Amino acid sequence: MHLDLFELHRPTSVEQTMRLAGEWAGRFDYLAGGTDLLPNYKMHINLKPHLISLDAVPELGGHSLERIGAMERLENLERDPAFMAAYPSVADALGEVATPLVRASGTVGGNLLVETRCFFFNQSYFWRASLGFCLKADGDRCHVVPQKERCYATFSGDLAPALLVLDAEVEVAGPNGRRTIPLADLYDRKGDGIRRLTIAPGELLIAVHLPPASRRWRGRYRKLRVRPSFDFPELGVAVAGAWDDRRVTSLSVAVGGVEPYPRRFDELTGPLVGETLSEERVRALSEAITRAVRPVHNTFLLPDYRRRMVGVYVRRVISEAKGGVAT
Numbered sequence: 001m002h003l004d005l006f007e008l009h010r011p012t013s014v015e016q017t018m019r020l021a022g023e024w025a026g027r028f029d030y031l032a033g034g035t036d037l038l039p040n041y042k043m044h045i046n047l048k049p050h051l052i053s054l055d056a057v058p059e060l061g062g063h064s065l066e067r068i069g070a071m072e073r074l075e076n077l078e079r080d081p082a083f084m085a086a087y088p089s090v091a092d093a094l095g096e097v098a099t100p101l102v103r104a105s106g107t108v109g110g111n112l113l114v115e116t117r118c119f120f121f122n123q124s125y126f127w128r129a130s131l132g133f134c135l136k137a138d139g140d141r142c143h144v145v146p147q148k149e150r151c152y153a154t155f156s157g158d159l160a161p162a163l164l165v166l167d168a169e170v171e172v173a174g175p176n177g178r179r180t181i182p183l184a185d186l187y188d189r190k191g192d193g194i195r196r197l198t199i200a201p202g203e204l205l206i207a208v209h210l211p212p213a214s215r216r217w218r219g220r221y222r223k224l225r226v227r228p229s230f231d232f233p234e235l236g237v238a239v240a241g242a243w244d245d246r247r248v249t250s251l252s253v254a255v256g257g258v259e260p261y262p263r264r265f266d267e268l269t270g271p272l273v274g275e276t277l278s279e280e281r282v283r284a285l286s287e288a289i290t291r292a293v294r295p296v297h298n299t300f301l302l303p304d305y306r307r308r309m310v311g312v313y314v315r316r317v318i319s320e321a322k323g324g325v326a327t
């Protein structure tokens with residue numbers, strides 16, 4: 001495996017970045033920490049001749065409790081005790097991304113936009129060629145669900161579920177200016193699975209914004225993976241909300257690592273507002289979420305096992321966020 005030649009561009013402002021994006025439209029990728037993109041390039045997956053590095057654009061860096069720059073390294077968030085205390089679900093997720101070495105380079109923007117994964121996709125060119133490639137790169141069929149013309153590769157970022165439950169928003173820049181959208185709307189839930197985002201190719205993620213109200217919420221993120229020292233999630237479940245012994249004021253649950261996009265279950269958690277968070281209600285919620293998810297066989301663990309573990313993890317994160325013991 002080797003990296004092919006590419007031309008590297010290094011803009012120093014968002015405006016310059018947008019100009020380069022227009023100039024090389026369709027022929028470039030943004031390079032953040034490179035911990036996801038460059039391994040894929042080494043496997044000759046969806047190569048582009050130009051890379052626009054974002055590391056010299058000051059506006060994309062740094063963080064506060066309200067705003068995280070897209071280029072902020074995961075390690076920098078982990079080292080900020082005030083940030084970690086304010087957002088327990090994100091603190092949990094940060095500690096579970098890859099390894100400390102990867103987190104020293106990996107960025108928040110790169111983590112939210114990480115490429116979806118599949119056993120038939122994250123392979124060398126030679127390996128993929130032997131099967132005739134697949135829809136997601138270089139081929140025309142899916143080896144996981146052959147009768148369908150869409151891709152089921154799994155969204156495997158850890159931060160997205162943890163930020164989704166906080167009602168996070170993302171700021172995006174494109175040729176027509178900037179806009180802010182809910183993080184949930186960044187992921188294309190209705191597309192073909194190959195185009196996995198709602199933002200147009202070439203649009204730039206500038207920052208994540210966190211609403212002040214979410215700082216008072218309880219939260220937790222737990223992840224199922226094969227090797228706890230560095231694997232991608234086979235399942236990741238986040239919870240955040242506000243409740244006391246009498247009633248729930250707000251409650252969100254999000255699941256990643258089982259479908260092509262991270263997903264919140266507001267239609268199932270919404271009816272619990274105003275109620276007590278009893279064990280029976282938590283069990284019913286966990287069963288309903290288990291029924292709603294549809295993993296396919298494209299990661300290491302079997303889909304039926306991952307689906308059954310969704311319910312276990314939903315109960316576990318809520319119990320831990322309530323201050324109870326994990327079950």
Ligand SMILES: Cc1cc2nc3c(=O)[nH]c(=O)nc-3n(C[C@H](O)[C@H](O)[C@H](O)COP(=O)(O)OP(=O)(O)OC[C@H]3O[C@@H](n4cnc5c(N)ncnc54)[C@H](O)[C@@H]3O)c2cc1C
Binds near residue numbers: 030034070107113
């Ligand atoms: C061994 C190993 C283990 C890993 N384990 C995990 C894991 O457990 N959990 C997990 O979540 N991830 C894991 N990863 C994936 C990856 O390291 C992280 O997700 C990391 O946060 C990605 O960030 P990055 O800055 O390196 O992204 P990059 O690789 O630079 O970029 C990722 C994608 O986002 C695009 N992009 C980046 N920034 C922007 C922006 N501002 N605007 C528009 N597009 C942008 C890039 O073009 C690219 O398509 C692992 C990686 C490795 C190598």
Ligand code: SF4
Binds near residue numbers: 119135150298
């Ligand atoms: S789900 Fe199908 S199309 Fe998508 S990466 Fe896997 S084999 Fe390819």
